[in-house]
Amino acid sequence: MKRILYIEDDLEIGSWVKEDLEQRGYEVVWHKSGEKALADIRESHLVILDVMLPGLDGFTIGQRLKKESPEVPILMLSARTAVDDKLQGLEFADDYVIKPFHPDELAARIEVLLRRFTHILSNEIMLGHIHVYMNENRMTDKRTGEEIILTGKQHQIFMYLLRHPNQILTKEQIYEAVWGESYIEGDKSLMVHIRHLREKIEVNPGSPAIVETIRGIGYRVRQ
Template sequence: MVLANHILYIEDDEEVADLVKQDLFDNGYDVTWLTSGYDMEAYLDQVDLVILDIMLPGLDGFTVGKRIRGKKNNLPILFLTARTAIEDKLTGLEFADDYLTKPFHPKELLLRIDILLKRFDKVTMEILYLKHLKIDLQMNQIINMETGEEVILTEKQFKIFQYLLKNANHILTKEQIYSSVWQEPYIEGDKTLTVHIRYLRQKIEKDPQNPEIIETIRGLGYRVRR
């Protein structure tokens, strides 16, 4: 799990909030949940993104969002609301960065969060804890926490792993991985990437024959779950 980005989630519907919070937690995010916008200013220096409903008790979401934008111009705001009218969308997008209507698919929300964090350069990925591994991306160091030993990767192996980690939960094709790591187009039938991933798994997986960190998605590519 990544040392999480911190999300401020303002939603007064407890049933909806419980579902969204759990999904965010399961995907490596730290979440502060508020049922209204009255106390939100106390958290603005601590969070990386705000998810905001419009229909809130007291101060409506538009008012709360404008106050947030007035305090923090570089803090991404995502409206998550049942208000589907084009007038509401246009009003929200005057100062917010994205607008998603209910009902929604959890994967779409996660993707939009990921896009906003990357756009605002707020992705927290310095140290990751994944299964039995501690991964320091700044120091290019991987520690097996069960043995205390450092896992030594080649340059290409580390770049492949790093690319998969930075796109965790997304299926990446061979073409995407190869072009990112080798900086040249993938040629169909080339086994170079397959060989590198096999050796990478031998170093990081407990059981390379049954990998739990780097998944093979048959017919599509590879994925690391966080």
């Protein structure tokens, strides 16, 4: 049974969403504010998070949850339709649903996210000679058994790519997700970090097989 961490302060909406998801076979842990949600994130398979919450807002809570458990997908719920709000949410969230919504749509989006993150939720990922232990935030070279040590930014970039397997991610998407600020055209920071990342994880950094460059667009990890 998949466990959903649900954070919603509206009692009416919260009640019917929880009931509907439980009827579909999910276990739902419902919090009416985000302050105590961090304690439950490690045991959850997915987070449904409302933007408008008492105390800390959904954006702040979501950023903290994603930092704590980057392998757990977050689905944002909001009555806000402004593009800026969506972009702010998608800096850390994996999907964004506008209220009001149909329960079938919510269920379908949950299924898509769970399928996409199944390989991560299983904790271990094999990428050629690299063995990644997602829940432990570490990786080893299976040829030598030695741990591969990444810097903070290298780790964040690699985890972001792993959370979006087979997807071509633009430089802007990766930069804004990792640095938390707008990408400035011509900035070489991301390119430099990826070069150093490849030096640590690729058999041949000059011809990378794990972190692929998609010319003119960005990068991809194929699984």
